[in-house]
Amino acid sequence: xxxxxxxxxxxxxxxxxxxxxxxxxxxxxxxxxxxxxxxxxxxxxxxxxxxxxxxxxxxxxxxxxxxxxxxxxxxxxxxxxxxxxxxxxxxxxxxxxxxxxxxxxxxxxxxxxxxxxxxxxxxxxxxxxxxxxxxxxxxxxxxxxxxxxxxxxxxxxxxxxxxxxxxxxxxxxxxxxxxxxxxxxxxxxxxxxxxxx
Amino acid sequence: xxxxxxxxxxxxxxxxxxxxxxxxxxxxxxxxxxxxxxxxxxxxxxxxxxxxxxxxxxxxxxxxxxxxxxxxxxxxxxxxxxxxxxxxxxxxxxxxxxxxxxxxxxxxxxxxxxxxxxxxxxxxxxxxxxxxxxxxxxxxxxxxxxxxxxxxxxxxxxxxxxxxxxxxxxxxxxxxxxxxxxxxxxxxxxxxxxxxxxxxxxxxxxxxxxxxxxxxxxxxxxxxxxxxxxxxxxxxxxxxxxxxxxxxxxxxxxxxxxxxxxxxxxxxxxxxxxxxxxxxxxxxxxxxxxxxxxxxxxxxxxxxxxxxxxxxxxxxxxxxxxxxxxxxxxxxxxxxxxxxxxxxxxxxxxxxxxxxxxxxxxxxxxxxxxxxxxxxxxxxxxxxxxxxxxxxxxxxxxxxxxxxxxxxxxxxxxxxxxxxxxxxxxxxxxxxxxxxxxxxxxxxxxxxxxxxxxxxxxxxxxxxxxxxxxxxxxxxxxxxxxx
Numbered sequence: 302x303x304x305x306x307x308x309x310x311x312x313x314x315x316x317x318x319x320x321x322x323x324x325x326x327x328x329x330x331x332x333x334x335x336x337x338x339x340x341x342x343x344x345x346x347x348x349x350x351x352x353x354x355x356x357x358x359x360x361x362x363x364x365x366x367x368x369x370x371x372x373x374x375x376x377x378x379x380x381x382x383x384x385x386x387x388x389x390x391x392x393x394x395x396x397x398x399x400x401x402x403x404x405x406x407x408x409x410x411x412x413x414x415x416x417x418x419x420x421x422x423x424x425x426x427x428x429x430x431x432x433x434x435x436x437x438x439x440x441x442x443x444x445x446x447x448x449x450x451x452x453x454x455x456x457x458x459x460x461x462x463x464x465x466x467x468x469x470x471x472x473x474x475x476x477x478x479x480x481x482x483x484x485x486x487x488x489x490x491x492x493x494x495x496x497x498x
Numbered sequence: 499x500x501x502x503x504x505x506x507x508x509x510x511x512x513x514x515x516x517x518x519x520x521x522x523x524x525x526x527x528x529x530x531x532x533x534x535x536x537x538x539x540x541x542x543x544x545x546x547x548x549x550x551x552x553x554x555x556x557x558x559x560x561x562x563x564x565x566x567x568x569x570x571x572x573x574x575x576x577x578x579x580x581x582x583x584x585x586x587x588x589x590x591x592x593x594x595x596x597x598x599x600x601x602x603x604x605x606x607x608x609x610x611x612x613x614x615x616x617x618x619x620x621x622x623x624x625x626x627x628x629x630x631x632x633x634x635x636x637x638x639x640x641x642x643x644x645x646x647x648x649x650x651x652x653x654x655x656x657x658x659x660x661x662x663x664x665x666x667x668x669x670x671x672x673x674x675x676x677x678x679x680x681x682x683x684x685x686x687x688x689x690x691x692x693x694x695x696x697x698x699x700x701x702x703x704x705x706x707x708x709x710x711x712x713x714x715x716x717x718x719x720x721x722x723x724x725x726x727x728x729x730x731x732x733x734x735x736x737x738x739x740x741x742x743x744x745x746x747x748x749x750x751x752x753x754x755x756x757x758x759x760x761x762x763x764x765x766x767x768x769x770x771x772x773x774x775x776x777x778x779x780x781x782x783x784x785x786x787x788x789x790x791x792x793x794x795x796x797x798x799x800x801x802x803x804x805x806x807x808x809x810x811x812x813x814x815x816x817x818x819x820x821x822x823x824x825x826x827x828x829x830x831x832x833x834x835x836x837x838x839x840x841x842x843x844x845x846x847x848x849x850x851x852x853x854x855x856x857x858x859x860x861x862x863x864x865x866x867x868x869x870x871x872x873x874x875x876x877x878x879x880x881x882x883x884x885x886x887x888x889x890x891x892x893x894x895x896x897x898x899x900x901x902x903x904x905x906x907x908x909x910x911x912x913x914x915x916x917x918x919x920x921x922x923x924x925x926x927x928x929x930x931x932x933x934x935x936x937x938x939x940x941x942x943x944x945x946x947x948x949x950x951x952x953x954x955x956x957x958x959x960x961x962x963x964x965x966x967x968x969x970x971x972x973x974x975x976x977x978x979x980x981x
Contacts (some may be wrong), residue, residue: 345946347953355953428952447949 305434318358342383346375348449350400355427363388375402375448407463408446409453413438415460422452422461443467505743507879508735509914511668514833518793521801523679526817528575532600532808534560535587538847539635540569540642546598546608552579555609557784559633560598569643570633573600574786574806576607588811592840600808611782617690625694625779632778633785637770638662638739639831641849644771646921648695651760652836657697660748660759661688663704663711663769664732666739667832670852672789673769675802677704677711680773681718687719687772689724690779695765702769703748705734736834738913741766743881755908770851786915790850792818795857796825811853812842833860834913868921876915876925881941882908886915886925893932898939906936 340360351372353359362368362386370384371393378394385392411422411431430446433439436480441452443466453461537543544561548554554573561571580601584594607718617625651657663677677684702719704711712729719727732738732747742753745764751906753759759766770789782809786807793800798819805814811828815821829836831852854860876886884905884951892900906929915925 341944341948344942345950345953347949355957356950357953427956428949429956430952445948445952447945 305414325356332364335362339363339387342376342380342387343373344376344380344447345446346449348375348447349427350374352399352466369393369396371396372399374402377402403463406466407448408443408466409441409450410443410446410464411439411441412460412462413440415458417458419457421455421457425451425455427451499638505733505735505738505747505881506883507877507881507914508737509741509879509917510734511736512794513665513668513734515669515671516667518669518791518800518802519674519678521799523675523789523802523804523917524817526605526803526805526809526814528602528606528806529809529813530602530604531580531810532574532577532602532806533585533597533810533845534571534574534587534600534808535589535595535597535845535847536561536571537595538571538587538641538807538849539569539587540640541565541569541646543596544568544571546580546582546596548579548598550579550582553577554579554600555607557609557611557782557786559631559784563630563643564782566649567643567646569635569645570631570784571598572784572786574808575600576605577601577603586840586844587847588837588839588844589849591837592844597845617693620693622694622696625690628779629690629694629775631784632775634771634774634778635785635848636768637788637848637851638768638773639666639849639851640848644767644775647765647767648691650758651695651765654760654765655696656763657695657748657760658746658764659688659691659695659697659700660764660766661700661702661769661772662739662741662744662766663702664739664744665710665832666737667834667836667852668736669793669833669854670791670831671793672791672802672851674711675710675791676770676773676789677708678714681711681714682721683773683776684715684769685718685722685724685727686780687774687776688727689722689804690775691765691767691772694724697765701728701748702888703728703730703732703739703744706731706835706980708732723953736914737881737910740881740910740912742910755905778935779964785848788846788848788850790814790846791852792855792922793852794829794855796822796855798822805850807848808845810842811839811844811846811850814846815842816855817857821855822857824859825855826858827856827861829854829856834917835911864924865922867923870921870923873920875918875920879914879918881912881914882910884909886929889929890923890925893928896932896935900938901932901936902939906932909933909942 306370340453343356343360345356347355349355351359353362356486358411359368363370370388370390371381373380374395381395382392402433416438418433420435422439423431423433427449428447431439431452432442502665542565545564546561548560554560554576556573556576558573559570560573563569577600579598581599585597586592587595626645626648627891634644635641636644663673665671665673678844688702692700702715704977715729719729730748732744737743738747741759745751745753751762774785787804789802791802792814797815801819803814829843830839830850831837833854836854854900855867870887870889870890874887880886888904889901889906892904909929911926911930913926919925
């Protein structure tokens with residue numbers, strides 16, 4: 302009887318351990334999915350202002366509770382709010398200690414006359430938005446630039462500056478759209494009556 | 499594919515057609531000066547290929563397309579280019595846009611038309627290329643370049659062509675008059691488009707009650723001896739002339755909300771577009787004129803005019819007997835979706851289908867807006883099957899996520915919800931204001947996705963390089979040890 306009981310206890314212990322091991326194996330995958338979902342809420346600027354090297358590492362840190370939800374200046378308060386809602390944490394505005402954003406979107410611009418072709422900015426760019434080769438002028442593909450400013454410190458001749466993004470490159474509403482919006486008000490102030498006849 | 503029966507919602511409106519269809523189609527007098535904006539089609543603006551001071555012939559190309567979605571522009575008369583500069587344009591609500599200005603010498607010398615080969619003897623690809631050079635755009639109002647549209651459906655099979663002869667809005671009768679008077683051109687255009695797009699059949703849709711147009715088209719189809727063509731009558735409900743609504747009415751099919759008619763094997767063109775194609779392929783006459791309805795309570799002799807592009811709206815009104823003294827507002831387009839113009843010194847463009855000089859009898863001043871009472875009349879009227887009352891709340895809250903989930907971008911801005919709202923809420927105005935915000939949000943998300951892909955590709959590349967370097971180093975060490 303004692304023997305049977307011992308066997309039963311050992312078997313139960315083994316089953317529990319097995320289940321725990323299986324759960325542990327699944328846990329990282331669950332984590333991965335969560336990280337993906339958090340990453341989808343981030344602006345993908347890859348600027349590192351959050352102190353992590355890119356948006357995905359920051360997402361991982363949020364999920365593992367190594368970082369707070371208010372460390373993303375490019376995302377702004379809106380992103381902080383949606384991160385808080387998603388993670389079930391307390392909503393708060395972005396911590397200014399992680400940097401401030403310009404009021405309008407900016408992109409990097411290289412003064413091609415001053416550029417010596419050192420490729421340092423190309424190596425720094427997290428999204429491959431700078432083209433050029435060693436000892437040839439470099440240039441920024443404005444449509445690909447996320448405005449992260451990571452290319453500015455490595456430049457030995459200080460020939461990179463931030464300039465306002467062109468509307469087309471950074472998805473601002475076009476003039477036509479704005480004109481239409483303005484017109485809508487005027488247009489609808491009087492409407493045509495079909496039942497007048 | 500989702501099946502549905504007929505058009506959801508919509509309105510039965512007084513069409514006000516008899517005013518402008520009482521007189522036959524007239525040719526407008528050629529104007530002394532023509533102003534041609536280079537961006538009068540959807541897509542990228544055309545690039546001028548003529549210079550100031552140069553003499554051009556009627557039908558000569560004066561601006562070439564830039565990029566995939568763009569269109570040629572041709573001189574609508576012979577004369578001298580007196581300016582290439584920004585001029586006020588109707589589609590920009592009077593804001594200046596780069597335009598080519600031609601001083602008409604009234605001689606109407608024509609450019610040598612290219613030798614006309616029967617279209618059946620050409621391959622669809624050749625025909626497509628030829629069509630692109632005619633500068634034809636969709637004449638239903640959106641002015642989308644025809645060649646780009648035909649090009650985008652090359653892969654879609656099987657394909658059925660649908661010609662839209664149902665007027666989009668009350669007051670507009672330019673398609674009606676075209677069908678009455680130029681039915682053979684529409685039928686020829688349909689056959690050319692069938693050949694160019696390799697479609698198997700063509701339905702020409704028109705509204706119930708257009709008896710004269712119906713008879714003319716029936717005769718033209720019988721004369722063409724082409725059994726691929728058939729005539730379909732749709733109920734006279736606004737907005738049955740909307741592309742998606744027409745497809746629902748004719749075929750009982752629903753176009754996917756994030757797709758195009760081509761996704762369900764359909765290609766929809768305006769009847770005017772078909773006639774313009776016929777003129778270009780048969781006679782070598784590019785799109786340099788169009789039919790414009792001039793109507794409203796403030797025009798003495800409303801009617802339809804065949805107008806050269808670039809003629810000023812003021813001249814059109816003059817040729818229709820001028821204004822009465824009741825004038826209060828000038829509208830380009832229909833009475834529900836048209837744009838109010840700041841003045842009449844603006845040119846006719848490819849997208850100008852109708853000019854309404856409205857009086858107070860046409861215009862109903864909007865009463866004071868009252869709170870939404872949740873009656874739901876708007877959602878019953880909505881032909882896009884949206885919930886305008888919900889969209890109204892979400893746009894007041896500026897809740898972009900909810901607006902997107904409720905399909906704001908699928909709103910066709912027809913104005914049915916406005917029209918039935920007992921609280922006089924300017925719903926479409928709100929939606930139009932909010933749409934650019936949502937479009938911007940979508941674009942931002944697309945940008946973010948692209949940035950993320952590049953970031954991940956870069957990380958993968960750096961990882962691969964590191965692995966390769968380690969492998970090369972290990973190989974070198976091994977070789978040295980073996981020595």
